[in-house]
Amino acid sequence: MPSYRRVITAVCVFAPLLYIYWQTILVPDTRKSFRSWNLAEKEDAFNDTLGLSKIFVINLPSRKDRRDAMSLAGAVSNLTFTWIDGISGGQVSDHDVPVRRGIHSSLGAKGSWRSHINALQSIIREDLTSALILEDDIDWDVRLKSQLRTFALASRTWLKESKFDKHRTVQLSLEASTDSEIYHAAYGDDWDVLWLGHCGADFPDSQSLISPLRIEVPGDETVPAPKHLKPHPFALNDKLGELYPPHTRVVHASSGNVCTLAYAVSRQGARKLLSQFDDHYDTQWDLMLQKWCEGEYAVETKSRLNSRIKDDRGAIHERGGSAPVCLTVQPPLFSHHYAKGGASNIQGQGGGYAKGTGTPYIRLSVQQNIDRLVAGARQGEMVDQLPDDGDTIWK
Template sequence: MLPYRRAVAAVCIFAPLFYIYWRTFLVPDTPRTFRSWNVAEKEVFNDTLGFSKIFVINLPSRKDRRDAMSLAGTVSNLTFTWINGVSGGQVSDRDVPVRRGIRSSSGAKGSWRSHMNALQSIIGENLTSALVLEDDIDWDVRLKSQLRTFALASRTWLKESKSDQHRTVQLSPEAGTDSEVHQITYGDDWDVLWLGHCGANFPDSQSLISPLRIKILGDKTIPAPKHLKPHPFALNDKLGELYPPHTRVVHASSRNICTLAYAVSHQGARKLLSQFDGHYDTQWDLMLQKWCEGKYAADNKPRPNPRTKDDSGVTHERGGSAPVCLTVQPPLFSHHYAKGGTSNIQAQGGGYAKGTGTPYIRLSVRQNIDRLVAGAGEDEMVDQLPDDGDTIWK
């Protein structure tokens, strides 16, 4: 072989080997960050939103709701696993050892049993986590980008809560797209991520849970303060009074109501089943609310501390062994008030909600369903809650 041909052959053989060595040992951070970021994008933007599964609870008799949710999920590129809802008439007194003196509606008992069945599926299928949805909800066309930012906020909260619990940490709504940020997942060691509700409070200084807040300023997907109201007879959310317009805040769950959408980790499902399967107090959202706040004494009894007291005057140490439940204001999922629609537990908005639409959600999937089916782009969606527009509630 001629000398120049040997030289060319040597370059062809050793150049790739040198490149691999250089990328692996001399600059290892670059490919690792790139790979972890791509994995993170796939996790949050996949068809189950980064969870093992998305469960939707639906009564077999409400095929109208199943059809509507199926279509909304399809245009959002989401995959649902259906949980057959249980009607109150299917829950016997034997199945519900209700505490003495506690009464509740038949629908509330059926709802509790349905959510228990969803938790059992998480354990039985050995899922790492699952998102549990009710079948009359709505979300923004930009849900996946919202969840990417929430994922960063969740990880930040979990990290910061181990050190300084009294700070408010600020994030940018575009932080999740920064190439320097990697491993954008929801984090570890959480029990519940309460993503859809119809009301929440901020933990106060007397709470048993961390008061840490992660605020996200300038989020264009958030309505103006005048729109931050879950029902026509409710007060406007304090979020709009305490923070500048278009601010989202992630914090520990406090006084949340309505289990419209919540994610449960495997460990969280085990804890919840241990606490509530065969133990019924009241409607499910109120039970989950108390549990997240560490108010059930059986398995989550905090240690005494003279600085904090609960409603009964008993002293506790904040945090103690309370569950780790995070929530977000405004919620990322909200109840859709359809024309003539009613809940199987109670009437919409307690029976007083006369408007139609979805509170908190600007580019509503439900309201834009015809455009989405036709393949319209985001810039062609109708904003149901523009800053200068009318509120849903007349």
């Protein structure tokens, strides 16, 4: 056989073998890579439910505009929402609201209270480990998941340190985090409420019923400059900006929190809250939750420690007891979005007279960057609505 034919024969024999080797060994199987990535995403504790069992969004059926806006914001943030129909004040009868004598409240506040109680009942009924409860007019940063990774580490640190010296500030070391802690421990154990979205909070002092321990997160680029740290135009600037260097975030026990824009509740927290509030209504829901988190109801009911109540699953729980474990963060990770012409269904911060559009505390706002996110823009192409050298959103 001529030499050139032997060469051609060898090429014909070995070329297919080389191709098979190249495809199976040297080049990754893109389908296998996708499956592995998808599995990793599913196992990631901060995937579509942010390390919790579910994310509930309370939405009045009449406010389809808000549902549409939240649905889109959730989609571009890779979040999965479970909707809970909000209750209007007119749907709440006197029999449904166990109002104490002398207590008067708006219809909107009563409807909000009933809606949040229904969300808590869903946690118990579905036997969820935990859930995040959101109102439907809020906003968050496009970097929310990385923010919550940091918050989760701070939460675990607070829960550990609070067992020892409570009267100090701990500076968080981000290097202390491990994947196993993030994926499997999430926000730590034995907490009742994580108040992640509010319209303002105070730092607890040593005279209160709750721990004054603070976990400091310095150099957080997602935190606005001090001049931007105020929930509405008629409020004073937050003390956070006076007490700490710029771009510092602080995690501590909930104190003076107002607005239940976003808060996570554990299974034990939901049981405690339903046990406490099944037979009375004091005022609007955020102020009731504030008072509960600060341990005031525990003091009031100390004489009734032996009183017991069944939840809707038939389990019996003790009333009263020690102060709940509620953690919050300043500035908040979720905030009220002031849309053009928007208004709250209950009396909001600023009394409805707040001028300006945007979201306080949130720099790379999802709502303000929604068109860019839909178009697939990268993080570096997002608009910072609260730059250090820029104007505040309030007119």
